[in-house]
Amino acid sequence: MQASARPSVPLNLTPNAPAPGNREPQAALAMRMNISKVNFFYGPKQVLFDVNLGIASGKITSLIGPSGCGKSTLLRTLNRMHETINNTRLDGEILIDGQNILAEDVTALRRRVGMVFQRANPFPKSIFDNVAYGLRINGSKIPLGEAVEKSLRNAALWDEVKDHLHKSAYELSGGQQQRLCIARALAVEPEVLLLDEPCSALDPISTAKIEELLVQLKQICTIVIVTHNMQQAARVSDFTAFLLAGQVIEFSTTPHLFTTPSDPRTEAYITGRFG
Amino acid sequence: MSLRLRWRKQLSNFMLAMTGLCALVTVGVLFFILGYLVYHGGTSINWDFFVKLPAPVGETGGGMANAIVGSAKLLFLASLLGVPIGVLGAIYLAEFSSPTPAFVIRYAADLLNGVPSIVIGIFAFSLVVLPFKQFSTLAGGFALGLMMIPITLRSTEEFLRAVPRALREAAMALGASKWKTVATVVIPAAYRGILTAILLAFARVAGETAPLLFTALGNLFWSPGWRQPTASLPVMIFNYAMSPYEDWHRQAWAAGLVLLGLILVINIVARSILARGMAAPRT
Numbered sequence: 001m002q003a004s005a006r007p008s009v010p011l012n013l014t015p016n017a018p019a020p021g022n023r024e025p026q027a028a029l030a031m032r033m034n035i036s037k038v039n040f041f042y043g044p045k046q047v048l049f050d051v052n053l054g055i056a057s058g059k060i061t062s063l064i065g066p067s068g069c070g071k072s073t074l075l076r077t078l079n080r081m082h083e084t085i086n087n088t089r090l091d092g093e094i095l096i097d098g099q100n101i102l103a104e105d106v107t108a109l110r111r112r113v114g115m116v117f118q119r120a121n122p123f124p125k126s127i128f129d130n131v132a133y134g135l136r137i138n139g140s141k142i143p144l145g146e147a148v149e150k151s152l153r154n155a156a157l158w159d160e161v162k163d164h165l166h167k168s169a170y171e172l173s174g175g176q177q178q179r180l181c182i183a184r185a186l187a188v189e190p191e192v193l194l195l196d197e198p199c200s201a202l203d204p205i206s207t208a209k210i211e212e213l214l215v216q217l218k219q220i221c222t223i224v225i226v227t228h229n230m231q232q233a234a235r236v237s238d239f240t241a242f243l244l245a246g247q248v249i250e251f252s253t254t255p256h257l258f259t260t261p262s263d264p265r266t267e268a269y270i271t272g273r274f275g
Numbered sequence: 276m277s278l279r280l281r282w283r284k285q286l287s288n289f290m291l292a293m294t295g296l297c298a299l300v301t302v303g304v305l306f307f308i309l310g311y312l313v314y315h316g317g318t319s320i321n322w323d324f325f326v327k328l329p330a331p332v333g334e335t336g337g338g339m340a341n342a343i344v345g346s347a348k349l350l351f352l353a354s355l356l357g358v359p360i361g362v363l364g365a366i367y368l369a370e371f372s373s374p375t376p377a378f379v380i381r382y383a384a385d386l387l388n389g390v391p392s393i394v395i396g397i398f399a400f401s402l403v404v405l406p407f408k409q410f411s412t413l414a415g416g417f418a419l420g421l422m423m424i425p426i427t428l429r430s431t432e433e434f435l436r437a438v439p440r441a442l443r444e445a446a447m448a449l450g451a452s453k454w455k456t457v458a459t460v461v462i463p464a465a466y467r468g469i470l471t472a473i474l475l476a477f478a479r480v481a482g483e484t485a486p487l488l489f490t491a492l493g494n495l496f497w498s499p500g501w502r503q504p505t506a507s508l509p510v511m512i513f514n515y516a517m518s519p520y521e522d523w524h525r526q527a528w529a530a531g532l533v534l535l536g537l538i539l540v541i542n543i544v545a546r547s548i549l550a551r552g553m554a555a556p557r558t
């Protein structure tokens with residue numbers, strides 16, 4: 001990782017205070033993305049206030065907080081999906097591997113930073129065409145068949161669909177559709193995968209499959225997940241950020257945040273006193 | 276049961292009966308027209324109607340082959356003008372336009388849709404017929420095409436807007452540009468709807484008479500090429516029904532039946548295309 005990925009950082013840009021006994025040497029923690037001093041507005045309404053976060057490479061970072069705290073908005077700024085909504089404004093700096101994402105070509109950025117949405121949203125096309133979509137529109141030269149198989153394997157869906165790749169994606173179950181969406185995002189080999197409450201519409205078994213999958217996916221990409229489900233954040237993620245009213249209240253290693261939160265508001269939230 | 280309650284129940288029953296009756300009348304009118312047309316047209320229609328030219332005044336028999344071909348040519352021209360403009364305009368309106376121009380375009384399209392068809396006819400007359408000093412198939416097709424534009428535009432727009440935002444986001448999150456998203460995801464997802472919109476606009480103008488009266492005019496013979504006056508089914512019905520000849524009345528009924536049959540078939544096809552499923556994700 002480039003040294004420039006970690007400029008003179010504010011204190012909480014990297015996860016602070018790891019749990020005792022679980023102390024990782026901070027210098028060894030490579031950052032894939034750095035968010036610094038981000039303020040975000042929908043029209044006149046400010047929804048993110050001075051957000052600073054580091055997204056560790058090859059790890060899972062989860063964003064938790066009550067509805068409307070800005071966690072989905074923060075996630076969407078990471079691949080500039082906020083620009084698809086009119087009248088939004090982003091101040092501050094978001095770096096990926098040291099480069100400012102706002103200066104990059106937006107389509108190139110979104111290939112590097114993929115996204116999976118709350119509701120499975122496969123295209124009205126075949127399973128194969130769904131996964132191949134990103135490769136086709138980017139004019140990729142890699143053989144489609146191999147790439148599609150690899151992505152479906154990575155999304156733990158290959159064995160279930162390999163005999164009917166040309167069936168409509170809508171014939172899959174909800175959980176399979178969501179894994180298809182993950183496969184579709186993985187096909188363009190993103191460095192970072194953003195997931196916006198990917199399991200909120202799924203049953204516990206499908207949820208478990210996706211959680212298992214996410215842990216495996218750490219090998220090939222960096223993951224940021226927004227979740228409403230605190231158990232989920234505790235199970236899968238390495239780092240957790242707690243947001244409240246557009247501000248990062250606490251950012252730490254997951255065990256530390258859930259066992260010994262340093263801010264009373266974090267404790268109140270994770271013990272279920274609000275949210 | 277108190278008096279008041281009984282009164283309320285009776286009023287309720289009365290109103291229910293009235294609404295039911297009015298609904299029945301609506302359906303009844305359609306079936307009455309259909310029955311009347313089938314009765315008169317069905318007894319008059321024969322093979323000659325489809326393959327022969329109109330018979331000269333005084334002779335019986337003959338058909339409207341030239342009017343059937345003429346209508347086909349007019350509708351072809353109208354689609355050539357109305358479909359691309361309507362569909363592409365709708366894509367701009369639904370996908371690219373910002374709110375203010377969208378409002379203006381939509382409003383203009385609705386106004387154009389409300390312009391009486393006879394006025395469209397005068398417009399086409401002064402724009403296409405007068406400069407060339409010639410009634411023609413081109414002028415008629417132009418007039419019908421103008422009428423197709425707003426109908427195609429507005430319904431195509433509705434179908435494009437019905438494509439869920441989630442699909443657009445999925446494409447854009449994979450690095451697709453706006454144009455690519457529209458071309459590879461939104462239009463394929465809405466194509467059944469777009470096809471339906473085109474067919475319904477087509478069916479709508481197929482029966483128009485007024486815009487053709489002084490553009491395509493009419494013709495008792497074949498109309499070669501595009502620059503001659505041409506016969507068409509609706510105008511033929513108008514002329515034949517106004518005539519004093521019993522045999523022509525008979526043929527007007529037959530023409531009416533054929534026209535209605537055509538429009539009915541187009542409507543049924545359009546609806547079945549749509550019923551086979553708008554491509555929309557499970558929710």
